[in-house]
Amino acid sequence: MTGKLMDLKAAAALVPSGATISFGGFTTQRHPMAFLRELIRLGRRDLYLFGHSPGGDWDLLIGAGCVKRVELAYEADEAFNTVGPRWRKAVERGEIEWEDYSNFSMVARFTAGAMGIPFMPIRSLLGSDLIRQEALSSEQRAADPRTSPKKIHLMDSPFNPKDRVVLVPAIHTEFAVLHVQKATDQGTVRIEGQTFADVQQALCADVVIVTAEEIVADDVLRREPERNPIPPLAIHHVCHVPYGAHPYAVFNYYDYDPLHLKTYHESAKDDASYRRYLDTYVYGVKDQAGYLEAIGGPARFESLKANPDFGYRPDLKRRV
């Protein structure tokens, strides 16, 4: 393979157990799901996840027992199921360590990391229990450099003592993994639609792995550099993974898959059926090609393919 191109399995193998990592996307769109399934098959454990609004990407990793600690604002597939089922169980059973923030504060934290500064002041969180309550104890924080020693810090502006701000600590991760529409062997990346916090997550990570629906010639993306939001010098590895976000949507490529999401959420209700889900769609297949067969093959992808006028599937039946 040329340039930064890498096989998906080889890229996933770079991530060791215990790594700090963030994944791109937002609740129902552009999560690197194929990459996550490889991590689960590799048996990685004790991952530290950082995110704003993940959905089933985190739910799958948490459910498969790969995660030790998370810092987040939200975990759900939104209207498909108002709370991630395995996230909920893991918290209620005491099987996971976590800390709650809001979306703005998490994204401000990624931005601070991306900018190379230690924290970011924001005007949010004031008056809320996100400030008063801490899910991680100071002992847990002090014992592990992967977590900030302090959740937040309240400060009056040095320029105006009546102006109160909340400082949130920068995030640095060892890895960020994004799923995008187009990328090149040189690490040039095109994101279509919302960028979420993918740019900031990439720029605060030591190693950035991009999985892409399409690999295109570098010259093609360089014709419109203003549409390529991440400097290629920050991108280390690029993998070609069509349908890499299934069952979630990729703007202009395919819609979310309500049938598969229903299967997931129903399976997640109890441990035995969840184990069968993992056996069928993760452990029982050897790679992304096997997964695509397991979910119904080309007929299924065709049914989700985006209408180019909309960037999604206007006739998709969502309550199935």
Add this chain to the structure above:
Amino acid sequence: MATSRYTLTELMAVVAAREIIDGEVVFAGTGLPMLGVMLAQRTHAPRCTIIFEAGTVASRLAHLPMSVGDVRVMRGAATAAGLMEVFSYVLQAGRVDVGFLSGAQVDRFGNINSTSIGADPRRPSVRFSGSGGACDIACLARRTIIIAKHEKRRFPDKVDYVTSPGWLSGGTSRSASGLVRGGPSSVVTTMGVIRFRPETKEPYLAGYHPGLTPQAIAEATGFPLDVAGAAETPAPSDEELRILREDVDPEKIFLR
């Protein structure tokens, strides 16, 4: 009421949509707010600007989104970027008129819980999704509309966890916390509309839905509610109901 032309969820969506004034900038959270804002845009508020936190500004929704990061919110949007752009340059900078939120619990002063149930959030009996952008919207929009199904357990005197600050403990407690603006203007429920007194921030029942009595609403609420001045909510028009059912949510995504 027995043979009503509409369900309580439909009524709630219509009444919540009416809270939006044409031309306003509306930052909508996930769930029922998406129903209300899309209905408002298609009825009396066609010039409202709809913002979703995942990065879009001024969507012209053709299909009801199921998430604030849905590919459907790209339809007709004027700009698309990321969370940092809308949270910092639009919301924090003071450009949002209305935050539109829902939640699992809403208390006497309009504080919202979408984090967990239980006295100790480190060992909750029920865990929810978490804030998402709700806390930020409640902190930084000029006012907040809250929409929630009216059940006594969902309307306690004090929420188990203040995910999204309302009037906190009433009076001047919100501004004393350092928040620079905002606060809930109304809580629209399946039974009525609650508003807050200007000085004390104590809640009062401003409207009760057709077929209900103010007393029944007070009994279904876990905090003291002054119902003396409540007026009956105008019923949804046939046109509002038609647009809600046929154009906004024909798949019954939220109108279940």
